[in-house]
Amino acid sequence: MISIILSGVTQAQTEATAKLDTNSILVGDQTGLEITFTCPADYKVIWPSFTDTITGDIEIVKKTPTDSTRHDDGYDKLFVQRLIITAFDSGYFAIPPVSIKYKTPDNNEVQTAETGALLLEVKTVPVNLEENIKDIKPPIEAPFTLREALPYILVFSAVALLTFLVIFFIRKRKKAEPIFKAPPKPALPPHRQALDDLESLRYKKLWQNGHIKEYHTELTDIVRDYLDAQFGIDAPEYTSDEIMEAVNKTSANPTAKQKLQQTLTLADLVKFAKMEPLPLEHDASLNNAIDFVKETMHLNPTTEPAEAPLPQAVVPKVEETPLSEDEKESDSGSSENKGKEAGDV
Amino acid sequence: MMQSDIKELNERIQKESAFVEMINMELHKVIIGQKHMVERLMIGLLANGHILLEGVPGLAKTLAITSLASVIDARFARIQFTPDLLPADLLGTLIYSQKSEEFVVRKGPIFANFILADEINRSPAKVQSALLESMQERQVTIGDQTYPLEEPFLVLATQNPIEQEGTYPLPEAQVDRFMLKVIINYPQKEEEKMILRQNITSTFPKANKVLKTSDIIKAREVVREVYLDEKIENYITDIVFSSRYPSKFKLSKYEGMINYGASPRASINMALAAKAYAFIKRRGYVIPEDVRAVAHDVMRHRIGLSYEAEAENITTEDIINEILNTVEVP
Numbered sequence: 001m002i003s004i005i006l007s008g009v010t011q012a013q014t015e016a017t018a019k020l021d022t023n024s025i026l027v028g029d030q031t032g033l034e035i036t037f038t039c040p041a042d043y044k045v046i047w048p049s050f051t052d053t054i055t056g057d058i059e060i061v062k063k064t065p066t067d068s069t070r071h072d073d074g075y076d077k078l079f080v081q082r083l084i085i086t087a088f089d090s091g092y093f094a095i096p097p098v099s100i101k102y103k104t105p106d107n108n109e110v111q112t113a114e115t116g117a118l119l120l121e122v123k124t125v126p127v128n129l130e131e132n133i134k135d136i137k138p139p140i141e142a143p144f145t146l147r148e149a150l151p152y153i154l155v156f157s158a159v160a161l162l163t164f165l166v167i168f169f170i171r172k173r174k175k176a177e178p179i180f181k182a183p184p185k186p187a188l189p190p191h192r193q194a195l196d197d198l199e200s201l202r203y204k205k206l207w208q209n210g211h212i213k214e215y216h217t218e219l220t221d222i223v224r225d226y227l228d229a230q231f232g233i234d235a236p237e238y239t240s241d242e243i244m245e246a247v248n249k250t251s252a253n254p255t256a257k258q259k260l261q262q263t264l265t266l267a268d269l270v271k272f273a274k275m276e277p278l279p280l281e282h283d284a285s286l287n288n289a290i291d292f293v294k295e296t297m298h299l300n301p302t303t304e305p306a307e308a309p310l311p312q313a314v315v316p317k318v319e320e321t322p323l324s325e326d327e328k329e330s331d332s333g334s335s336e337n338k339g340k341e342a343g344d345v
Numbered sequence: 346m347m348q349s350d351i352k353e354l355n356e357r358i359q360k361e362s363a364f365v366e367m368i369n370m371e372l373h374k375v376i377i378g379q380k381h382m383v384e385r386l387m388i389g390l391l392a393n394g395h396i397l398l399e400g401v402p403g404l405a406k407t408l409a410i411t412s413l414a415s416v417i418d419a420r421f422a423r424i425q426f427t428p429d430l431l432p433a434d435l436l437g438t439l440i441y442s443q444k445s446e447e448f449v450v451r452k453g454p455i456f457a458n459f460i461l462a463d464e465i466n467r468s469p470a471k472v473q474s475a476l477l478e479s480m481q482e483r484q485v486t487i488g489d490q491t492y493p494l495e496e497p498f499l500v501l502a503t504q505n506p507i508e509q510e511g512t513y514p515l516p517e518a519q520v521d522r523f524m525l526k527v528i529i530n531y532p533q534k535e536e537e538k539m540i541l542r543q544n545i546t547s548t549f550p551k552a553n554k555v556l557k558t559s560d561i562i563k564a565r566e567v568v569r570e571v572y573l574d575e576k577i578e579n580y581i582t583d584i585v586f587s588s589r590y591p592s593k594f595k596l597s598k599y600e601g602m603i604n605y606g607a608s609p610r611a612s613i614n615m616a617l618a619a620k621a622y623a624f625i626k627r628r629g630y631v632i633p634e635d636v637r638a639v640a641h642d643v644m645r646h647r648i649g650l651s652y653e654a655e656a657e658n659i660t661t662e663d664i665i666n667e668i669l670n671t672v673e674v675p
Contacts, residue, residue, distance in 0.1 A: 217576075217675070234670065236673050236674065237669070237670050237671060237672065237673055237674055238674060239632070239633040239634045239637060239674050240632075240633075240634070241634050242634075268632055271574065271576055271675060272572075272574045272576065272577060272630050272631060272632050272633075272675075273351050273355075273572060273574075273629070273630035274351050274572065274574070274630075275351075
């Protein structure tokens with residue numbers, strides 16, 4: 001008697017319900033089935049587990065995890081699970097009661113609470129048989145999202161980058177260039193470049209090793225490049241006469257012009273008339289070129305001032321003793337004659 | 346060639362080329378100005394090349410050639426090219442002799458040392474062909490007999506650039522046979538005044554004979570000996586090649602403008618003309634100045650322009666100038 005009374009008390013303390021969002025759906029439509037169970041907070045509840053169907057005809061599409069909350073009184077506990085169900089056959093389908101097992105704290109025996117049974121009506125789409133048969137609708141195009149495109153974009157970018165790197169590497173290798181170039185050195189002012197080149201020409205010892213033609217060719221090439229950079233004279237494409245004609249139009253002093261003339265004349269004789277000058281003449285020609293550069297380097301306003309001491313003409317020069325004015329005149333006259341003699345071969 | 350050989354050659358040339366000065370002096374007695382033309386006539390004479398003179402009428406083209414012939418003890422013939430001229434009128438023909446009852450050869454005016462082919466573009470192609478073939482082969486065939494032409498043999502052809510009607514322009518292949526094409530310009534104002542004065546007096550100056558043909562042949566041998574360094578050879582080939590493949594010589598802007606560039610004959614003639622020029626300047630070796638001095642005259646008739654060039658008013662002179670300004674001088 002006591003147990004019956006107790007059982008009744010217990011029964012009265014729990015409540016299981018099942019509720020459909022709507023009890024009438026179209027074939028394939030979805031609806032929600034909410035299962036709730038209320039019991040005292042100290043009860044142990046064994047929640048039923050659902051597979052993918054409720055009955056053979058009603059399928060579970062989605063199920064939420066079982067949620068438990070306390071009632072406002074703090075005494076009872078509410079368990080809720082929501083199922084999304086559907087059916088693909090028309091008719092009336094009964095949703096059987098859901099059994100929820102629980103244990104009370106003072107009795108180890110498993111007791112069961114059941115929800116009520118529900119009826120779900122699944123209707124078919126009304127078909128007008130008098131109308132013509134229509135074709136099946138094509139699948140609805142889902143919009144292409146960035147998430148779907150992202151893998152393709154990444155793969156394409158990786159392939160493109162890899163291809164570019166391979167081509168870049170092959171080209172560099174073909175040209176025998178370093179993969180990463182060092183930043184270019186700032187261009188030297190024309191006179192500095194010319195003087196450096198003339199000094200390095202001296203140390204190459206070309207004429208000493210019998211390469212007389214190469215020596216004078218290189219010497220005139222340096223002078224031509226200097227004239228091009230310093231005065232804007234297209235000297236590389238000019239003959240010696242044309243160079244002198246252009247230089248004569250500049251404000252270079254007559255001595256400098258004369259020295260340039262001597263260098264070019266001797267070089268022409270060596271290059272085109274197989275002349276073999278005396279050893280002193282080789283060096284004199286180079287020294288004349290150096291002197292010409294030094295004497296004309298300040299003529300162009302774009303020329304930067306020399307930062308380091310200029311290289312000195314260190315070639316063996318003929319010992320010079322101080323000359324009187326008359327001697328100087330006669331000396332310059334003799335050097336002119338010397339030039340003419342060289343010109344005559 | 347050793348250094349001493351060039352030195353020796355230089356000395357020889359100093360001596361042998363003295364006559365150039367004499368010819369110049371004699372010619373300038375008769376011709377005022379036209380220094381360029383006279384110098385080119387000398388180049389043709391010394392380098393054994395024929396010359397095409399182009400200029401408007403009255404610029405002393407004919408006078409220059411007749412005067413050149415008169416200062417050299419040589420046979421001179423002037424042929425006026427007309428539309429009805431026949432090759433036989435030029436070369437000669439076989440004439441039946443009733444006396445000997447056989448065909449005898451009558452040589453044409455081409456059998457002379459200096460030929461003035463006046464207004465060459467007025468004759469039809471067959472006559473031009475006959476002349477140009479003789480220029481190239483330096484021999485003439487009449488009947489079944491071949492006759493070599495006497496050296497020196499120099500053809501100086503003239504043509505008028507203005508008139509087009511009733512003319513037969515020389516085909517490119519035939520123009521190429523001329524070593525130089527010299528363009529003659531109007532004289533300077535002062536020169537013109539002197540010409541005027543000279544021509545209104547009763548006595549017209551006359552050039553004297555100062556040279557024999559043998560002297561010319563001897564001088565030609567010396568000219569051939571003038572030293573031409575490999576650097577100059579490279580310079581010449583660079584100039585000629587740049588007219589064929591402009592883009593390889595930083596002349597891409599002329600890529601579609603040139604139909605055909607200068608032929609190998611241009612290289613040969615440029616080298617020969619540069620040697621002759623060096624000889625005239627009394628030097629035993631060629632320098633780039635010599636090449637540049639003759640480049641225009643050697644190349645101007647050997648470069649064919651495209652329609653694009655003509656549409657843009659680009660002339661062969663522009664192209665040659667640009668070539669000379671672009672190709673690096675050794």
